[in-house]
Amino acid sequence: MYRPRIAGITRVRNESLIIKETLDHFSVYCDAGIYVYDDVSTDNTVKICKKHPNVKGVISTGVWDTDRETAEWQNRQAVFDFANSKDSNIDWFIYFDADERMYFDLDAKILENSDAVAMRLFDFYITEEDKDRKYNGNLPILRQKVGPEFRRIIMMFKNQPGVSWNKPDQREPNLKFGSQVTVAGFVKHYGKAISIQHWEDTCNYYANNFPKYAEKWEKRKGKAIHMISDFGRKLYRFDELQKVAIKI
Numbered sequence: 001m002y003r004p005r006i007a008g009i010t011r012v013r014n015e016s017l018i019i020k021e022t023l024d025h026f027s028v029y030c031d032a033g034i035y036v037y038d039d040v041s042t043d044n045t046v047k048i049c050k051k052h053p054n055v056k057g058v059i060s061t062g063v064w065d066t067d068r069e070t071a072e073w074q075n076r077q078a079v080f081d082f083a084n085s086k087d088s089n090i091d092w093f094i095y096f097d098a099d100e101r102m103y104f105d106l107d108a109k110i111l112e113n114s115d116a117v118a119m120r121l122f123d124f125y126i127t128e129e130d131k132d133r134k135y136n137g138n139l140p141i142l143r144q145k146v147g148p149e150f151r152r153i154i155m156m157f158k159n160q161p162g163v164s165w166n167k168p169d170q171r172e173p174n175l176k177f178g179s180q181v182t183v184a185g186f187v188k189h190y191g192k193a194i195s196i197q198h199w200e201d202t203c204n205y206y207a208n209n210f211p212k213y214a215e216k217w218e219k220r221k222g223k224a225i226h227m228i229s230d231f232g233r234k235l236y237r238f239d240e241l242q243k244v245a246i247k248i
Helices: 019-027 045-051 068-086 108-113 196-209 214-220 238-244
Strands: 006-012 034-038 055-059 092-095 100-103 116-125 145-158 181-189
Touching: 006 019, 006 068, 019 034, 019 045, 019 100, 034 045, 034 068, 045 055, 055 068, 068 092, 108 181, 116 238, 145 181, 145 238, 196 214
Parallel strands: 006 034, 006 092, 034 055, 116 181
Antiparallel strands: 092 145, 100 181, 116 145
16 A cells, blocks of 8 residues: 655744644644744744654744745745755655644545645634634634635645745645646634634734735734624534535
8 A cells, every 4th residue: 555654844933822733733644744944933833843743853044034925935945845855755745834734534545646635725713602712722622613615725745846836925836747636635724713813913914014915904904703704605613514515
């Protein structure tokens, strides 16, 4: 049976509240370890990462780059290159953000016959009924409501020539021409659901650092609590989505 070695890579900044749980979650998939790029954190993120048993290395320039659109893709490229410099036998990578949780059964046939796996990513939200809940180390319990919209995002990819990042604010890697991308699995994204303060911090980050997103995120300030999704649709419990004909 095809059993590739899988490593995780991530870029983080000030994620001390959730980073241990994130690393624990992705360690289930990443038998070849996890490599971290720290984007000049001012909290205990780096300390927590370095203490985690599955983190094989942490890097950072130590310099805050005000050109965030460039910095984000350069950070991802840097941690990818760093991982390969430390381990020349990585078969697959998972790129993840600290506020994501991935669910995929590592199907051997899919991995053997694909160059990448794109997963359906769903946004979770803070609602009136759970607005006062404090983070307790278990995000799936903390927030239950999700929008029915999803975007397909490459989460896993083979370690092969052609993989790179070189575009402004680029999250997904470039792949070699003709790559086979299979859609399977899903991701729960909690970036909008950690806390009201975290929501406001996110709004400020994008409004202040990304001109192309500034207007959208300015309008979202003060609106952390949701009755509907950011796209104007009803919220559901995740397990209810199948009932509204959303194929997961």
